[in-house]
Amino acid sequence: MADLTFAQAATTISAMKGEIVQALWETFVMVGLSTAFAVVFGTLLGIGLFVTASRQLHYNKPLNLLLDNLVNLMRAFPFVILMIAMIPVTRALIGSTIGPIAASLVLSVSGLFYFARLVEQNLREVPRGIIEAAISMGATPATVIFKVLLNEARAGMVSSMTVLAIGLLSYSAAAGMIGGGGLGDLAIRYGYYRYQTEVIIFIIAVLVLLVIIMQTTGNLIARRLDKR
Template structure:
């Protein structure tokens, strides 16, 4: 941005306001869809990991071992390589490999396994005595899971969803490289290929603001749900 005045930078951003709004909407679609998907299915997987572990409700060592290794494998999978590897599956499921909806599928898969581990850790923090008390009163396993485990861990779960959403927001910028659109794609096309550094700075500022809003909202809800 050498030689570019502040007013010129503002003028450039002003001319691009339509594209910026569109990119912002595409980012919201990607992050919203993938966070919802990863939260639902990641919770299911995380609960399975927890209840099949040693000394838990449905201890099953083979199942737990398979799930544990699967989660470790997928969490270690580089996101960029996962995007490329999932192109055939994305085309088959969504019907396209470009656009925010197609990118959200890859983001969902990546976030699902990450969130599953966070759920497992949250459930481990539930006092053992609370679980045993519910079982001793005749509560069915599903009741223990729904009304004891998930209820007691809800504040931590909200914090985990916050971490997940922020992580997916970061990944959504990389998803722009495969035609996912969004703020990351805009930064690459204008900031990198056209050397418009002011565009990158502005988009980074938007992303920082989004992170602050998401984190603040997550902290607020978590404090409200925390019974300690």
């Protein structure tokens, strides 16, 4: 391996371009589906955490305690253990435990509770005076939540979505360990089992590039939405 030249490494990577494109597509499927699911349901759960907290719109201590402990419990699960624990659920819902769609379910569950906490933190950063002003003008709780709170927190929400998507991209590589496919699976099969280090290096470079693109895009959108 020490004597491997750049030309030889490039030849190896070029010969695998079909598998690399397929793995890249599987990664996009996993990250795209899981991010969409986690954003939708994580936002709803995060709103629930916020509005049931003390001094908020629908203060409910028992419900808030239940939601808070549920989020803490699910976030405490290491991702690999969660993948294994959810195998029966994945098989029952998807019909298979192999492939990017099956892996997306586990990624979605993991991302959902993580994003819920980020949403709660973003909503807490909205000045209370803005909420009180909206209520004093006769706004309903639903209007306060969806037209005031989420609108004021939109820049932070975009930043949180970016963090979520990057985190799920990292987890998608681990999902390859149990047949999820994607770039992680390719790195394991060729880079680890076949000792083709150049494949691992190439996939790491691709993942780094994806992270840079995602973070740059997220920062740009967040700055445009930030009214401060």
